[in-house]
Amino acid sequence: MADIRFQVHRFNPETDEKPYYQEYQFTPLEGSTVLDCLNYIKWHLDDTLAYRMSCRSAICGSCAMRVNGHAKLVCQTQVKNVVRPDGTVRIDPVGNMPVLKDLIADMHGFWTKMQAVKPYLMPTQPPPSANQEYLQLPEAFRLFEEEATCIMCGACVSDCTSLESDKQFLGPAALAKAYRFSADTRDGRRHERLEELIERGGMWDCVRCNECVQTCPKTVAPMEAILKLRQMALKERLTDSIGARHVTVFTDIVGRRGILDERELPVRSLGFNPVKLLGMAPVALQSVLKGKIRPLEPPHKVKGVEDVQRIHREMEDGS
Amino acid sequence: MKYAYFPGCVARGNCPELNSATLAIAPLLGLELVELAEAPCCGAGVINSQNPVLADTYNAKTFALAEEQGLNVMTVCSTCIGSLRKSNKRLQGQSAYLEQVNQHLRPSGREYHGNVDVTHLLYVLINDVGLDSLRSMVKRPLQGLRCAPFYGCFILRPSEVMGLDDPEHPTSLERVIEALGGKPIDYWHKTRCCGFPITLENEAASFKMAGAAIGEAKDLGAECMVTPCPLCHMNLDMQQPRIPRHTGRTYNMPVIHLPQLVGLALGLDPKQLGLHKHIMDTSAVVSRVVAH
Numbered sequence A: 001m002a003d004i005r006f007q008v009h010r011f012n013p014e015t016d017e018k019p020y021y022q023e024y025q026f027t028p029l030e031g032s033t034v035l036d037c038l039n040y041i042k043w044h045l046d047d048t049l050a051y052r053m054s055c056r057s058a059i060c061g062s063c064a065m066r067v068n069g070h071a072k073l074v075c076q077t078q079v080k081n082v083v084r085p086d087g088t089v090r091i092d093p094v095g096n097m098p099v100l101k102d103l104i105a106d107m108h109g110f111w112t113k114m115q116a117v118k119p120y121l122m123p124t125q126p127p128p129s130a131n132q133e134y135l136q137l138p139e140a141f142r143l144f145e146e147e148a149t150c151i152m153c154g155a156c157v158s159d160c161t162s163l164e165s166d167k168q169f170l171g172p173a174a175l176a177k178a179y180r181f182s183a184d185t186r187d188g189r190r191h192e193r194l195e196e197l198i199e200r201g202g203m204w205d206c207v208r209c210n211e212c213v214q215t216c217p218k219t220v221a222p223m224e225a226i227l228k229l230r231q232m233a234l235k236e237r238l239t240d241s242i243g244a245r246h247v248t249v250f251t252d253i254v255g256r257r258g259i260l261d262e263r264e265l266p267v268r269s270l271g272f273n274p275v276k277l278l279g280m281a282p283v284a285l286q287s288v289l290k291g292k293i294r295p296l297e298p299p300h301k302v303k304g305v306e307d308v309q310r311i312h313r314e315m316e317d318g319s
Numbered sequence B: 001m002k003y004a005y006f007p008g009c010v011a012r013g014n015c016p017e018l019n020s021a022t023l024a025i026a027p028l029l030g031l032e033l034v035e036l037a038e039a040p041c042c043g044a045g046v047i048n049s050q051n052p053v054l055a056d057t058y059n060a061k062t063f064a065l066a067e068e069q070g071l072n073v074m075t076v077c078s079t080c081i082g083s084l085r086k087s088n089k090r091l092q093g094q095s096a097y098l099e100q101v102n103q104h105l106r107p108s109g110r111e112y113h114g115n116v117d118v119t120h121l122l123y124v125l126i127n128d129v130g131l132d133s134l135r136s137m138v139k140r141p142l143q144g145l146r147c148a149p150f151y152g153c154f155i156l157r158p159s160e161v162m163g164l165d166d167p168e169h170p171t172s173l174e175r176v177i178e179a180l181g182g183k184p185i186d187y188w189h190k191t192r193c194c195g196f197p198i199t200l201e202n203e204a205a206s207f208k209m210a211g212a213a214i215g216e217a218k219d220l221g222a223e224c225m226v227t228p229c230p231l232c233h234m235n236l237d238m239q240q241p242r243i244p245r246h247t248g249r250t251y252n253m254p255v256i257h258l259p260q261l262v263g264l265a266l267g268l269d270p271k272q273l274g275l276h277k278h279i280m281d282t283s284a285v286v287s288r289v290v291a292h
């Protein structure tokens, strides 16, 4: 392997006014992970560098950080796979969390949101018999098998786009955990959980960008869990939110026309909301003038729309 | 090169200029497009929030329509390609599931056998047309026009479904821009989300996302943004006048659909490409390229 220049985020709140990058250059041993390289720096070049690590086996979740701008467990990231064409690797702390020092982020907010979704079973039935555990069948476990693999490393939270724009958002890790308990057949509080999760900052504020699916070092795929939460909420008839109406109106329009008619979607999704509609009016008017929105055109439809309507009718109930 | 063309709802709705630009450049590229007029909406990941099997069935119908003609599907939308490929992966992966879905196609005499691939104009330019031959077709080089590529989420992520470019550090749009004589701007937000899916639910967050991307592109000297996704186009262009109230900043950033940029470089009339149909004025881009 050739020399690599590591550009490492440094920040000591006691002495530095603002963060800066420090460069370390050396030739890592063949097969080195990014964590091996950080250890080399700390043990041989600069023992003031601060970062978290423990298991070195992608189990404990403590070593998540951004490599070239995207969150990874550095203990399972081969350095040769992330060297950029100019011979550099940039290492930053995870995003969406305050930095305590160098590569160490403050995970307080992560844990607060995790706690907010009540990440524990709340059974309403007594256990099968006194002093016995609540047992579970393998089929029932399979409903959240993937979500249960979360190691709480915070990589998904780091790269979450919604969170970057809205600090109130619960975020992918907490919502995936919420799904894990809502889907558990031993839990007795699914409806109450879902009622809380349809509030502002909950399941409907996910922008579905797939960043968390891409970045998760396990198989949690948090965004897919959020979609499953939405399906559950709609099944439980928790439909009174813009997000829920957006989905049901969208599905209804496509079921009738085969294609989306954007002239109908916003008005019906917003419900009775004169303020929001007025806010949209100027852009709508401009779009009409530019011929983007064509109010007089007949409703858009695909050719042979009856076949789409039939499919929609047959499958409406979700079977 | 012949593809079953899936324009998607937005190119047939709020972004008609995307459809006309695509149809205008296709013959110049030697690309024959057979429009799938009966194909329903891809579901855009939205129908999935209610009824994933329904979304997969709609998409299976689309694939069956293409398969009947022995063609693969080409889209011009990052969201369409993502939704279609996700459905296709589920359908191709499990024969019992494919059978379950086919039961709803058979009443109209159709069936999907799992033999269709889905791509996007962007990848057709690279893999079918080829960058060298694209370069040789250029009549009106872009004169080093500084373009900020904006990918749109689903065309890259998750790579398990997409796998057509590096999901974190993609280069496809950059290579096309370069082949056309433009200069791609490298910036962090190029792979981030435009915020479109939550415009209705959470306008402030949505417009902050769009503003962050446009702002970074502007700070780095971009003269325009280029996107292969009409949903991104809606948030970046159509909604651009509404973004400043959430970010305290105005941008005046033209946002160009990928086939419009190709058409400009291939010498087509900017009007034919619908460049006058955007909310943000594109005349600076046009005169920069056409004046030469």
Ligand code: FES
Pocket (backbone or CB within 6 Å): A053, A054, A055, A056, A057, A058, A059, A060, A061, A062, A063, A064, A073, A074, A075, A076
């Ligand atoms: S050190 Fe434990 S996950 Fe990386």
